[in-house]
Amino acid sequence: MKTTSDLGDLRGKRVLVRSDLNVPLDGSTITDDGRIRASAPTIKGLADAGARVIVCAHLGRPKGAPESKYSLAPVAKRLAEVLSTEVVFADDTVGDDAKAKAAALEDGQVLLLENLRFNAGETAKSDEERAGFAGELASLADVFVSDGFGVVHRKQASVYDVARLLPHATGDLVSTEVDVLRRLTKDPERPYAVVLGGAKVSDKLGVIGNLLGTADRLLIGGGMVFTFLAAQGHEVGKSLLEADQIDTVKGYLDRAEKEGVEIVLPVDVVAADAFSADAAHEVVAADAIPADRMGLDIGPESSALFADKLADCRTVFWNGPMGAFEMEPYAAGTKALAEALVDITSRGALTVVGGGDSAAAVRQLGFADSDFGHISTGGGASLEYLEGKELPGLTVLEEGDA
Numbered sequence: 001m002k003t004t005s006d007l008g009d010l011r012g013k014r015v016l017v018r019s020d021l022n023v024p025l026d027g028s029t030i031t032d033d034g035r036i037r038a039s040a041p042t043i044k045g046l047a048d049a050g051a052r053v054i055v056c057a058h059l060g061r062p063k064g065a066p067e068s069k070y071s072l073a074p075v076a077k078r079l080a081e082v083l084s085t086e087v088v089f090a091d092d093t094v095g096d097d098a099k100a101k102a103a104a105l106e107d108g109q110v111l112l113l114e115n116l117r118f119n120a121g122e123t124a125k126s127d128e129e130r131a132g133f134a135g136e137l138a139s140l141a142d143v144f145v146s147d148g149f150g151v152v153h154r155k156q157a158s159v160y161d162v163a164r165l166l167p168h169a170t171g172d173l174v175s176t177e178v179d180v181l182r183r184l185t186k187d188p189e190r191p192y193a194v195v196l197g198g199a200k201v202s203d204k205l206g207v208i209g210n211l212l213g214t215a216d217r218l219l220i221g222g223g224m225v226f227t228f229l230a231a232q233g234h235e236v237g238k239s240l241l242e243a244d245q246i247d248t249v250k251g252y253l254d255r256a257e258k259e260g261v262e263i264v265l266p267v268d269v270v271a272a273d274a275f276s277a278d279a280a281h282e283v284v285a286a287d288a289i290p291a292d293r294m295g296l297d298i299g300p301e302s303s304a305l306f307a308d309k310l311a312d313c314r315t316v317f318w319n320g321p322m323g324a325f326e327m328e329p330y331a332a333g334t335k336a337l338a339e340a341l342v343d344i345t346s347r348g349a350l351t352v353v354g355g356g357d358s359a360a361a362v363r364q365l366g367f368a369d370s371d372f373g374h375i376s377t378g379g380g381a382s383l384e385y386l387e388g389k390e391l392p393g394l395t396v397l398e399e400g401d402a
Contacts, residue, residue, distance in 0.1 A: 001178075001397045002169040004045065004145060011050030012107055016141035017043060017171065018158045020148035020377055021057035021075045021112075024360070028074045032360055033082070034369070035150070036075065038377050040082045042147045042171035043110060047085070052105035054140055055079075055112045056093070056158050057148065064120030076112045087112050093119050094136035102140045122157045134161030147171025149178075150355065150378035152393030153385075159393040170397055173377065178394065180352055180374045181385045189314035189350065190216055195306070195337065197222030198320030198357060201245050206387040207319075208252055212261050217313075219264045219306050221298045221322035221333060225286075228253070228265055234287045237271065238294040264309050268299030270323065270330055277327035296330040297323025303336035310340045317386070319354030319379055321361045335365050342371045355379030 004010075019039040024031045039055075046053045060070040073089060080087040088111045090098040098113050105111055116122045121133025134157040138144070144166040146152070151159050152174065162168075170178070184192075194215045196204050201224035211218065220228055223240035230236050231249040256263045265286065271293035272281035283299040284290065298306070303322075310316060318341065322333035338361070341351045351372045353359055356379025362372070369375050376382050385391060 001175075001394070003175055004042070004169050004171060007143060007167070007169050010046060010143065013051055013143055014054060014102065014105065014141040015046050015051040015143045015145055016054045016056060016137065016162065016166070017046065017145045018148045018151070018162070019043065019055050019057045019171075020150035021055075021072065021079070022059050022150060023075060025059075025069075025074065030074055030078055032363055033078055034359060034363060034375070035377050036078050036082055038173055039147060040079070042145065042173055043079075044083055045172065046145065047083075047108045047110055050107040052102075052107060053110045054102050054105070055110065056116055056137065057112070058117045058122070058151070059115050060117070062115060062117045064117065064123070066114075066118045070115050070117070072112060072115050079110075079112060083110065085110065090114055094133070094140070098140065116158050123154075124157070130155075130157040130161050133157045134165060138162050138165040141166060144168040145171045146393060146397055147173045148393075149174045149376070149381055151381070152378070153381040153389070153391045155392040160396050163393075163396045164399075168397060174394075176374070177376060177378065177381075180376070181382065183350060184315065184317050184352060185214065185386065188214070191313045192315040193217040193219060193310055193313045193317075195219040195221070195310075195316065195318040196320050197224065197322050197334075199223040199240060200242060201227045201249060202242055204320070204383070205245070205248060206389075207383050210386060210388050212252065212256055212259055215261060217262045217264060217309055218256070219309060221266060221302070221306070221337070222320050224320070225266060225298075226295060228263075229286060229289075232265075232287075235289055235291060236295065237289040237291050239271075239289060240294070262309075264306065266298040266302035267305060268301045269295035270297040270299055270333075271295050272329075275324070277329055281329055296327075298333035300332070303333050306337055307340035307343075310344060313344060313349055315350045316341060316344065317352045317354060319356070319358055319383060321357050325361045325365065331365060334361050338362050338365060338367055338371075342367065345372055349373070352376065354382045
């Protein structure tokens, strides 16, 4: 795949950049600007090279028509602050305002288009409909740079189809993300541990199956752990459980034992009588969860166990919190795991926080991005890569120039 350095002199050229600016909002207030900060270096580098930069992105899941709560206007303001330069904002994507402002750009200026998903063509399943919208986007620019790693697993107009219409390259962010994922899958330094959490085991089954042939250890926490405990015959009370996945999990447990992959499960959990920060809760053994309680975090003995299992690791990939970290009584497990990763990072290990809730958790709990080897901007894309799936947004970039 070409990078921006392979595009030659970009001065005066209109460069369409697909960024991932899908940040969480509380009203119009951005609560985590990590993706904006991660996207800024590519945009700044292009602008400094004299390109006329046209940034496109999505926010949330509008239904193919404008919705004010999903406007990128607050993002434009924050992006300008991060870049320390003006960011012109178009109030449409391929309409009159976008066309006029794109045509008026001068060398080194930056334009952000309104939310791509205000156009039904962006996410259309019809190849023809997507191609039509992609053609309108491509008409705004001379060159395309793909830098939205969080969407490269989607076959969408601004990710896949535009790259087939314009000379293209990967941005710095996508290049970095792919390099890190290759380090996780191509001869990783060992011991290699994968930590998986989050709500549903069904979301991670493909990853677990693929990594049983790669990782040395799998540490399981979060809501998904209760399906593993149930597969071992334990009572899980009112905890989150995917009963239809128990047989599959049993199969993975058997396979892991045969292949010498260590699966580490919690030995204690924080069990509450309701999903609430104010609920009565206590630490109980993982194999003795009361029938009227639900597990909402791994317990202190489990935190110590997980830290011990990570202490000698040279490579760690983590996706999914250990509990309901948004509520203070159930944040300790996720915090302890993050602290263990910070420790081994300081001793030279590659630690990768796999985006999504994991990235939000470490920031909410007060950790800096620099405390870890890499914080991904795309949890879903990372998981699909590790699952061995083809990512359309990367495949098209390998096909050569349009």
